[in-house]
Structures are given as structure tokens and as C-alpha cells.
Amino acid sequence: MFRTIMDTPKHSCWIVCTGPLTNAAVLFHTYGDQIVEHLAGLCFMGGAIEVGNFNSHTEFNMAADPEAAKIVIETWGPKLK
Numbered sequence: 683m684f685r686t687i688m689d690t691p692k693h694s695c696w697i698v699c700t701g702p703l704t705n706a707a708v709l710f711h712t713y714g715d716q717i718v719e720h721l722a723g724l725c726f727m728g729g730a731i732e733v734g735n736f737n738s739h740t741e742f743n744m745a746a747d748p749e750a751a752k753i754v755i756e757t758w759g760p761k762l763k
Contacts, residue, residue, distance in 0.1 A: 684710050687717045702743050707750035710758045717763050726756070751761035 683705070687695050699706050703726060709717070728744045728751065734746040744751045 684713050684717065687720050690720050692719045693722050695720050696722050696726045699743065702746040703750040703754045704747045707747075707753040709755060714758060714761075718758070724759070726754075728750070 683697075687697075697706060697709075706724070706726075726743060730739055730741055732738055734740045735754045736742045
């Protein structure tokens with residue numbers, strides 16, 4: 683992922699997470715300062731209102747690795763604007 687992101691023009695790459703955010707959290711933790719300029723955004727499935735696929739408020743992707751979700755959302759989310 684790092685090489686692909688770095689090969690894109692600045693502010694043009696989107697990361698679309700279709701599962702738990704484990705890999706994204708490792709990517710941001712390891713290469714965050716280098717890749718953030720290349721990212722346009724981040725998209726993932728995470729929450730629910732009344733009907734989630736894990737419980738009433740949670741999607742599986744968040745429940746499977748909540749620590750990774752916390753890293754992605756709290757640490758890197760504000761930098762992606």
C-alpha cells in the first residue's frame with residue numbers, strides 16, 4: 683500500500699477499507715507522515731443506527747479490531763480532512 687500511495691500525486695489517493703482497519707492502522711503508524719500528503723481521504727464501514735451487522739450500533743469491521751479503528755479515527759482522521 684505504501685508504494686502505491688507514494689506513486690500517486692499529492693491529495694489524490696483514497697484508501698477504502700472493506701474490512702477491519704488493522705492494515706490501515708499499521709500503515710498510518712509506520713508511514714503516516716510520509717503518506718498523508720498523498721491521501722485525499724479514507725472510507726470505511728464502521729457504525730450503525732439500530733441495525734448493525736455485529737450488534738445494534740456496530741459493524742463487524744469496528745468490532746473485529748477496535749484498537750486499529752481508534753488509531754485510524756483519532757490519530758489520522760483529522761489529518762485527512
